[in-house]
Amino acid sequence: MRGVLRRGAKLVIASHNEGKVRELAELFAPYGIDCISAGSLGLPEPVETGASFAENARIKAVAAACGAGLPALADDSGLEVAALGGEPGIHSARWGGAAKDFTSAMTRVHEALQARGVSGANANFTCALALALPDGETSVFEGKVFGTLTWPPRGGRGFGYDPIFVPDGHDETFGEMDPELKNRLSHRMRAFEKLIQASYVNE
Numbered sequence: 001m002r003g004v005l006r007r008g009a010k011l012v013i014a015s016h017n018e019g020k021v022r023e024l025a026e027l028f029a030p031y032g033i034d035c036i037s038a039g040s041l042g043l044p045e046p047v048e049t050g051a052s053f054a055e056n057a058r059i060k061a062v063a064a065a066c067g068a069g070l071p072a073l074a075d076d077s078g079l080e081v082a083a084l085g086g087e088p089g090i091h092s093a094r095w096g097g098a099a100k101d102f103t104s105a106m107t108r109v110h111e112a113l114q115a116r117g118v119s120g121a122n123a124n125f126t127c128a129l130a131l132a133l134p135d136g137e138t139s140v141f142e143g144k145v146f147g148t149l150t151w152p153p154r155g156g157r158g159f160g161y162d163p164i165f166v167p168d169g170h171d172e173t174f175g176e177m178d179p180e181l182k183n184r185l186s187h188r189m190r191a192f193e194k195l196i197q198a199s200y201v202n203e
Contacts (some may be wrong), residue, residue: 003199003201005033005199005200006033009033009034009071010034010036010070011072012043012068012070012071012072013036013038013075014061014074015037015060016037016039019158021035024075024188026183031196043067051090053078054140056074056076056090057130057140058130058132060076061073061131062136064132065132065136066136071133073130074129074130075127075128075129076090077092077188078091078092079160081113081121081122081123087112088109096108102159102160105161106163109149120148123146124144124145124146124187125161125187126187127142127186129142129195139199141198142194143190144190145185145186145190147165147167148165148166154173155175158174162182163175163176167185170185174186
């Protein structure tokens with residue numbers, strides 16, 4: 001898909017999560033790519049029936065690309081906790097209930113670890129970025145960042161599980177960390193770098 005992305009291109013971000021849309025738009029800004037959200041276009045959210053981050057990202061990207069008639073990018077990401085057998089994983093948002101309340105989701109993770117007598121659990125964030133064209137052609141790029149969980153939550157930056165995740169080699173949670181530093185370290189950035197290398201042409 002080399003050349004799909006170039007300066008001045010329009011890209012649909014296949015998400016109704018404004019925090020995620022904002023982070024992705026910030027990553028694309030230096031490349032001169034104009035990002036618009038699926039939510040702002042009134043596109044529906046497809047049912048995520050995949051068994052992996054990559055499959056769910058692909059479903060969302062293809063739906064948005066076909067609906068908008070433009071290239072679309074979907075992010076499917078989540079927290080995987082080793083002591084919980086990889087949960088919440090692809091169900092990370094659903095652990096917050098119908099409202100996708102991540103305060104509740106973080107509490108649920110903490111209580112599940114407490115029930116197992118685990119503290120300072122090893123965890124990782126995984127991100128799959130799927131880039132789709134209106135004809136359905138799709139490529140998927142994956143990145144991970146490893147760290148440990150802390151309790152109680154710390155920091156009001158970021159979104160999702162960021163306030164309980166401390167990346168390896170650092171003392172701050174993603175929720176406390178300067179956004180620029182978090183972006184450099186994140187699972188999303190690691191997937192994004194692969195996507196840019198494979199898809200962007202500087203013209």
